[in-house]
Amino acid sequence: MTDQPTPPGPPNRPAQPTQPAPAATPPQPGAPAPSQPPAPAAPATQPSAIQTAEPAQNVAAQIYDQGYRAYDGPRTGYMGAMRALIWFSIKTALGMGRSARYKIVPVLMIVAAFVPAIVFVGIAALLGDVGEEFLPTYPEYYGFIVAAIYLFAGFVAPELLSPDRRTGMLGVYLASPLNRPAYLIGKAIAVVSIILIVTLGPTLLLLIAYSLEDLGPSGFIDWMTTFGKILLSGVTLGVLYAAVALAVSASTDRSMIATATILAMFPASAIVSDILVNEADQTSHLRLLNIPNMPRDLVFRIHDQRGLWSPIDNPTWTLWAAWVFWVGLSLAFVWFKYRRLLVRR
Amino acid sequence: MPNDWRPDAPFRARPAKLLGVPLVQARGVTKRYGSVEVLTDATFDVEPGITGLLGANGAGKTTMLGMIIGLHHRNAGDLQVFDSDPWTAGAEVRTRLGYAPEHHTLPSDVGAFDFVEHIAALHGLPKVEATTRASDALWLVGLGEERFRPMGTMSTGQRQRVKLAQAIAHDPKLIILDEPTDGLDPVQRDAMLDLIRTVSESFGISVILSSHLLEEVERICESVVIIGEGQTLASGRLDDLVSTDSIGVTVEIDGTEAEATQLAQHLTQQGFPTSQTGRRLNIEGTDDRVFDIARDACVSLNIGIIRLHRRRLSLEDVFLDRLG
Numbered sequence: 259m260t261d262q263p264t265p266p267g268p269p270n271r272p273a274q275p276t277q278p279a280p281a282a283t284p285p286q287p288g289a290p291a292p293s294q295p296p297a298p299a300a301p302a303t304q305p306s307a308i309q310t311a312e313p314a315q316n317v318a319a320q321i322y323d324q325g326y327r328a329y330d331g332p333r334t335g336y337m338g339a340m341r342a343l344i345w346f347s348i349k350t351a352l353g354m355g356r357s358a359r360y361k362i363v364p365v366l367m368i369v370a371a372f373v374p375a376i377v378f379v380g381i382a383a384l385l386g387d388v389g390e391e392f393l394p395t396y397p398e399y400y401g402f403i404v405a406a407i408y409l410f411a412g413f414v415a416p417e418l419l420s421p422d423r424r425t426g427m428l429g430v431y432l433a434s435p436l437n438r439p440a441y442l443i444g445k446a447i448a449v450v451s452i453i454l455i456v457t458l459g460p461t462l463l464l465l466i467a468y469s470l471e472d473l474g475p476s477g478f479i480d481w482m483t484t485f486g487k488i489l490l491s492g493v494t495l496g497v498l499y500a501a502v503a504l505a506v507s508a509s510t511d512r513s514m515i516a517t518a519t520i521l522a523m524f525p526a527s528a529i530v531s532d533i534l535v536n537e538a539d540q541t542s543h544l545r546l547l548n549i550p551n552m553p554r555d556l557v558f559r560i561h562d563q564r565g566l567w568s569p570i571d572n573p574t575w576t577l578w579a580a581w582v583f584w585v586g587l588s589l590a591f592v593w594f595k596y597r598r599l600l601v602r603r
Numbered sequence: 604m605p606n607d608w609r610p611d612a613p614f615r616a617r618p619a620k621l622l623g624v625p626l627v628q629a630r631g632v633t634k635r636y637g638s639v640e641v642l643t644d645a646t647f648d649v650e651p652g653i654t655g656l657l658g659a660n661g662a663g664k665t666t667m668l669g670m671i672i673g674l675h676h677r678n679a680g681d682l683q684v685f686d687s688d689p690w691t692a693g694a695e696v697r698t699r700l701g702y703a704p705e706h707h708t709l710p711s712d713v714g715a716f717d718f719v720e721h722i723a724a725l726h727g728l729p730k731v732e733a734t735t736r737a738s739d740a741l742w743l744v745g746l747g748e749e750r751f752r753p754m755g756t757m758s759t760g761q762r763q764r765v766k767l768a769q770a771i772a773h774d775p776k777l778i779i780l781d782e783p784t785d786g787l788d789p790v791q792r793d794a795m796l797d798l799i800r801t802v803s804e805s806f807g808i809s810v811i812l813s814s815h816l817l818e819e820v821e822r823i824c825e826s827v828v829i830i831g832e833g834q835t836l837a838s839g840r841l842d843d844l845v846s847t848d849s850i851g852v853t854v855e856i857d858g859t860e861a862e863a864t865q866l867a868q869h870l871t872q873q874g875f876p877t878s879q880t881g882r883r884l885n886i887e888g889t890d891d892r893v894f895d896i897a898r899d900a901c902v903s904l905n906i907g908i909i910r911l912h913r914r915r916l917s918l919e920d921v922f923l924d925r926l927g
Contacts, residue, residue, distance in 0.1 A: 325739055325742060325743060326736075326739040326740055326742070326743040326771070326806065327739070327806075328774055328806070328807075329728070329732065329736065329773070329774035331729070331732060332729065333698060333726075333727030333728065333729075334724075334727045334728070334729055335694075335698075335727055336694055338724065338727050338728075338729070339724070339725045339726070339727060341724075342721060342724035342725045342733075343725065346721045346724075350713075355713070355714065355717050356712045356713065357712055357753070360712060421710065424708070425706070425708040425709060425710060426704055426706040426708055426709075427709070427710060429674075429702075429704050429706075430702065430704060430722065430769075431725070432672070432674055433672050433674075433697060433700065433702035433704075433779075434697055434722070434725040434726055435693075435694040435695075435697050435698050435725070435726065435727065436694075436725065437673075437693060437694065
């Protein structure tokens with residue numbers, strides 16, 4: 259490429275970029291300042307410079323093969339590392355930048371969560387007020403997509419936690435500015451963010467569609483209140499399912515085992531609590547062991563509606579206490595597992 | 604293009620202020636897991652340049668690396684990395700560290716470029732810089748054309764290069780390479796060692812090379828730290844530990860071990876202490892006459908010679924000697 263000594267680097271790499279000498283492109287009056295310092299007037303001493311124009315002319319372009327070099331610019335620090343971890347985790351879970359087979363499950367789950375909403379939006383658009391009796395309320399909508407939410411939580415959390423331990427990537431992460439708590443917080447934020455796509459997205463879509471068809475809340479205050487309740491509902495469901503799924507994922511290095519355990523755990527807890535309350539005539543507070551239905555009932559309470567369990571003999575505060583218990587227990591278990599985890603090389 | 608662009612950027616001289624200043628200082632570092640003491644009173648310096656961290660499996664290398672990175676807390680002693688305690692200032696220290704793990708099971712479905720870019724961003728590079736430098740680092744290690752391939756489809760040699768690329772992409776001051784030639788054939792090993800030397804000499808990035816292969820450490824390292832049974836057996840510049848001067852003669856005989864023993868006794872009686880390993884004898888003495896003495900002894904005892912050569916103090920000698 260050049261007779262002059264060149265920096266170590268790929269010999270076949272195309273030279274880049276072209277750096278015009280100051281004399282070649284005199285600044286125009288009023289033109290913005292260049293974003294970088296101009297090349298020196300006499301770059302011949304620079305080892306990677308190539309003279310590409312006739313030397314006798316005033317115009318001389320120089321090409322620099324920059325290659326690998328020092329970096330003395332700003333660094334984003336701890337928060338930048340967190341952002342990088344969260345974004346990469348979200349991309350990984352959604353199959354972005356991965357082969358097609360990794361995109362199938364998230365796409366199917368998201369479609370399954372949104373399709374009923376799209377159907378109801380269509381009914382609202384076609385039938386207007388006539389179709390109102392067919393349209394679900396916001397808490398009722400979760401009944402249509404509960405399976406998709408479980409499946410999504412069951413696939414996402416294991417995909418983000420288990421492989422890092424199995425492949426040794428955890429050691430690479432902990433050799434970065436992130437420490438164990440930061441790593442876990444980043445992963446938890448990523449899992450919750452992804453689950454929010456299915457716990458929040460469809461109901462927000464319904465709110466917008468209902469509002470456009472004059473079937474939604476009337477007035478700004480009403481609209482904002484409903485919007486806030488939808489946000490709180492989505493977050494309540496998303497955080498609880500994410501926390502439980504993370505706890506299960508922290509207990510095994512195999513994603514499929516974690517997924518199967520999560521998918522079995524949700525209905526199993528519902529069956530056990532129903533048997534205890536309905537068949538064994540135990541206290542109704544044992545319904546709070548019902549992981550899938552307890553937060554859904556809480557969502558009804560958030561929207562000031564009658565819950566799943568009738569008669570409503572569990573005060574709302576007990577539901578919130580159960581929510582805090584499950585989330586706290588799950589996150590404590592995750593921390594317990596990772597605090598004691600010996601990081602492999 | 605970054606604002607700090609300058610034509611001479613590829614040639615970063617090692618910062619003058621770092622010359623002679625240890626990057627890592629360990630003084631009496633002790634680490635216990637329960638009742639098991641895996642490191643005892645480890646004391647050494649890691650100077651700028653390439654330093655080999657040598658030791659058998661289970662010697663305490665991994666624990667030492669873990670403490671340098673800030674993953675483990677020591678039970679006693681003082682450890683400074685870039686003049687900071689890696690346990691209390693872990694994030695700051697690790698921003699300037701690169702780490703290439705030993706294991707080969709990087710995420711198989713992730714492209715090399717995405718992986719290197721991600722690790723660069725984790726170490727604090729802004730998005731644009733991380734993208735640019737990931738590409739540059741992969742070109743540097745010879746994977747420019749392959750950079751978008753999933754790592755699961757790469758050979759062991761290519762994955763080792765990816766690990767080196769991710770370690771250097773964020774321009775660290777020090778990189779820790781854990782068995783970087785593991786699984787490589789001789790040609791690939793030579794190329795990897797040349798690459799590591801290039802990274803150190805041309806870009807001023809110091810290297811801690813953890814290995815159990817004495818030959819490769821002796822080949823590219825400037826300094827060495829030998830750990831054995833949890834203790835620092837030796838540390839310092841390789842030039843000070845090994846010698847290019849002759850320390851004696853090695854003779855391998857064409858005969859039986861009994862004849863070798865007879866020859867060893869003969870030489871020892873003549874004032875040249877001799878040790879025996881099978882049919883090979885190490886004769887001590889820096890005198891040039893040792894060659895003649897050994898040859899004449901073989902002739903007088905009617906023993907054939909397969910090989911007769913000058914012996915130098917190698918890293919292996921140091922290692923075996925310190926291990927006792």
